[in-house]
Amino acid sequence: MSAITLNDYLLVSGILFAVGLFGVLVRRNIIVIYMCLEIMLNAANLALVAFSRFHVAPDGMPDYHGQALVFFIITVAAAEVAVGLAIIVALYRTRQTTQIDEINKLQY
Amino acid sequence: MLPWLVLLAPLVAAGVILLVTRGSRALSAWISVGAVAVSFVASVALFLGPDLRSSVDWLRFDVLEGISLAVPFGVTVDSLSKTMLLVVTGVGLLVHVYSLGYMHGDRGEARYFACLSLFMFSMLGIVLADNFVMMFIFWELVGASSYLLIGHWFERPSAAEASKKAFLMNRIGDFGFMFGILLIWGMFGTVVFADLPGGIERLIGGVDAMRLTDPVQAATLSKRLTSFLTLAVLGIFCGAVGKSAQMPLHTWLPDAMEGPTPVSALIHAATMVAAGVYMLVRVSFLLPFAPSAMTVIAWVGIITAFVAALMAVQQDDIKRVLAYSTLSQLGYMVSAVGLAASGAAMFHLFTHAFFKALLFLAAGSIIHGMHHEQDIWQMGGLKNKQVITFFTFLVGALALAGLPYLTSGFYSKDAILYAAAGKSIPIFVLGLITAFLTAFYMTRLFLAVFFGKPRSEKAKTAHESPLVMWLPLVILAVPSVIFGFPFITSAFQLDAGHHEAGAIPVPMLAALAFLLGVGNGLWIYARREHDPIRISLLARKFYFDEIYAGLVRVTQDLAARIAGFLDRYLIDGLLVRGASALTFGAGFVLRFFQVGSAQSYAMVFALGAVLLLWVALR
Numbered sequence: 001m002s003a004i005t006l007n008d009y010l011l012v013s014g015i016l017f018a019v020g021l022f023g024v025l026v027r028r029n030i031i032v033i034y035m036c037l038e039i040m041l042n043a044a045n046l047a048l049v050a051f052s053r054f055h056v057a058p059d060g061m062p063d064y065h066g067q068a069l070v071f072f073i074i075t076v077a078a079a080e081v082a083v084g085l086a087i088i089v090a091l092y093r094t095r096q097t098t099q100i101d102e103i104n105k106l107q108y
Numbered sequence: 109m110l111p112w113l114v115l116l117a118p119l120v121a122a123g124v125i126l127l128v129t130r131g132s133r134a135l136s137a138w139i140s141v142g143a144v145a146v147s148f149v150a151s152v153a154l155f156l157g158p159d160l161r162s163s164v165d166w167l168r169f170d171v172l173e174g175i176s177l178a179v180p181f182g183v184t185v186d187s188l189s190k191t192m193l194l195v196v197t198g199v200g201l202l203v204h205v206y207s208l209g210y211m212h213g214d215r216g217e218a219r220y221f222a223c224l225s226l227f228m229f230s231m232l233g234i235v236l237a238d239n240f241v242m243m244f245i246f247w248e249l250v251g252a253s254s255y256l257l258i259g260h261w262f263e264r265p266s267a268a269e270a271s272k273k274a275f276l277m278n279r280i281g282d283f284g285f286m287f288g289i290l291l292i293w294g295m296f297g298t299v300v301f302a303d304l305p306g307g308i309e310r311l312i313g314g315v316d317a318m319r320l321t322d323p324v325q326a327a328t329l330s331k332r333l334t335s336f337l338t339l340a341v342l343g344i345f346c347g348a349v350g351k352s353a354q355m356p357l358h359t360w361l362p363d364a365m366e367g368p369t370p371v372s373a374l375i376h377a378a379t380m381v382a383a384g385v386y387m388l389v390r391v392s393f394l395l396p397f398a399p400s401a402m403t404v405i406a407w408v409g410i411i412t413a414f415v416a417a418l419m420a421v422q423q424d425d426i427k428r429v430l431a432y433s434t435l436s437q438l439g440y441m442v443s444a445v446g447l448a449a450s451g452a453a454m455f456h457l458f459t460h461a462f463f464k465a466l467l468f469l470a471a472g473s474i475i476h477g478m479h480h481e482q483d484i485w486q487m488g489g490l491k492n493k494q495v496i497t498f499f500t501f502l503v504g505a506l507a508l509a510g511l512p513y514l515t516s517g518f519y520s521k522d523a524i525l526y527a528a529a530g531k532s533i534p535i536f537v538l539g540l541i542t543a544f545l546t547a548f549y550m551t552r553l554f555l556a557v558f559f560g561k562p563r564s565e566k567a568k569t570a571h572e573s574p575l576v577m578w579l580p581l582v583i584l585a586v587p588s589v590i591f592g593f594p595f596i597t598s599a600f601q602l603d604a605g606h607h608e609a610g611a612i613p614v615p616m617l618a619a620l621a622f623l624l625g626v627g628n629g630l631w632i633y634a635r636r637e638h639d640p641i642r643i644s645l646l647a648r649k650f651y652f653d654e655i656y657a658g659l660v661r662v663t664q665d666l667a668a669r670i671a672g673f674l675d676r677y678l679i680d681g682l683l684v685r686g687a688s689a690l691t692f693g694a695g696f697v698l699r700f701f702q703v704g705s706a707q708s709y710a711m712v713f714a715l716g717a718v719l720l721l722w723v724a725l726r
Contacts (some may be wrong), residue, residue, distance in 0.1 A: 025710060025714065100706055100707060102705075104704035
């Protein structure tokens with residue numbers, strides 16, 4: 001069994017992203033869609049961490065810039081989740097539904 | 109200082125009346141009369157004094173880098189303007205006094221006198237102006253005050269129409285005048301009258317000097333100079349055509365008779381309409397350089413004289429007869445300018461101002477006595493009721509018709525006929541026929557007004573006018589007779605010298621024309637109750653008004669059609685409705701993409717991202 005390479009990480013990241021996108025495109029419940037969005041976000045995080053680990057400086061240390069960026073993304077994502085969930089709650093209060101195919105008032 | 113006093117006294121009076129004493133009619137009237145009296149006295153003093161010029165820098169327009177138009181505010185007092193000053197202030201003073209009686213009790217009396225003073229200021233400005241731009245400004249002021257005075261009884265639609273017409277007709281002429289002034293300025297770089305002869309000499313001297321080195325170039329330049337000068341003179345002449353009511357812009361003057369009669373006497377007979385002739389005389393040094401323009405001027409003048417006399421023959425309104433005779437006499441003067449006899453033109457202007465003012469004021473007295481009836485066939489038998497008016501009108505009519513050797517009109521008309529006889533026989537013949545017609549229609553007017561039986565209730569109860577009205581008549585009757593005599597003309601430095609007329613016995617022919625005119629008039633119109641002749645072509649004034657109205661209608665119609673088409677189809681159709689249709693259409697097409705399903709948007713977004721990625725990585 002060979003060692004795990006960057007490509008393996010990127011493959012997992014891509015699969016995660018695809019799963020998330022698929023969920024966003026096909027699921028009906030807004031909360032599930034929202035979770036799928038988070039999956040896509042974390043797929044990107046995974047890719048960043050992987051790049052960070054495998055981009056080794058001449059002294060053998062990994063490049064920590066990518067990992068620092070991931071911390072920021074997680075922090076911002078937490079705030080974003082709070083805002084997003086608040087929107088969903090407000091939406092539910094007005095429309096009494098979280099089914100996205102029923103929320104189509106922007107249609108002409 | 110005196111010229112400035114002459115000029116500014118009426119302006120001050122107009123300002124004081126408008127701003128302070130407007131409420132008091134009598135006080136306003138006397139202020140106005142006082143101002144013109146001051147002007148008159150100062151004018152007499154100027155007349156006895158030496159020639160002088162005084163000017164202050166006034167306006168400077170920087171047109172382009174290094175090119176500027178300097179306009180001094182200056183007055184010039186020479187023999188020409190001295191004479192004109194006396195005419196304007198003298199007749200003006202009498203008309204002001206006369207107005208005290210004529211306008212007494214009129215609601216707008218204060219306004220009337222303010223406008224009259226404003227007119228005096230503007231007219232004196234024209235007379236004294238020492239450059240073209242200043243003259244043009246006063247020229248417009250005269251037009252404006254004439255507008256105000258014609259429309260004095262603005263509640264009458266005909267008066268309002270007449271004032272508008274006068275203003276617009278004058279504007280047409282003034283456009284040409286401005287064009288001429290600009291050409292003059294462009295050629296000589298100055299608009300001051302006194303500098304122009306030098307400017308011409310310089311240009312001609314330059315061309316002459318070039319003739320030695322480059323004759324071909326010099327010939328073209330000389331030709332170009334002549335054509336530009338001709339254009340400039342014709343442009344300036346346009347201004348005179350408008351102001352002096354020559355054909356084809358003459359139609360405003362008869363309509364201007366809607367104004368109060370003293371206004372007709374002062375503005376539309378003696379002074380303002382003479383301003384065109386005065387201006388032409390003032391710039392007559394330009395004329396010899398534009399011979400073809402002179403021919404045009406001479407012919408326009410004599411045709412106006414002839415046609416206006418024809419129209420006067422068939423008018424029934426006493427003031428209109430006099431208005432057409434004014435046109436006719438102005439035609440004589442303009443023609444004289446064109447015949448290089450500007451001295452004769454000025455002479456006729458001078459005598460005409462007095463006898464025509466007399467005639468108009470007498471007509472005003474008749475109208476006043478007739479309770480504002482102006483139709484001569486409603487009058488009759490007035491010779492016993494208005495004795496003073498009768499005799500003074502007789503003097504004026506004889507002077508206008510040219511009673512040989514006894515009246516001023518005969519001498520001045522003779523001077524013009526002499527000039528015509530020496531220059532152009534057709535113009536001379538037309539002038540003689542006009543003289544005949546003048547005598548004829550004045551006889552007709554005179555017989556209808558004063559003789560026979562009273563033909564209406566108003567004529568039966570007619571009465572003589574008050575002292576302030578008949579006194580100016582008596583005073584004006586004197587110059588109407590004597591101002592043609594040689595001792596007067598030499599005192600006023602008028603050029604009554606008889607031009608070379610060849611073998612033509614001018615005075616004999618003029619006297620014959622007078623006798624024939626009066627004789628025919630007596631023969632046809634003695635003891636008539638109504639007009640035995642009806643020539644509708646003449647009575648309708650050669651249909652000039654109708655033609656102009658039609659012309660205006662046609663052009664207006666065309667302009668309205670074009671404007672309507674543009675508005676309806678271009679502005680409304682293409683721009684307004686087009687903008688709305690574009691927005692509507694775009695919305696109609698784009699709404700099909702707005703299905704309202706968030707997931708389909710996300711799908712498109714994802715596909716788009718993939719596409720971009722593919723393009724970037726390809």
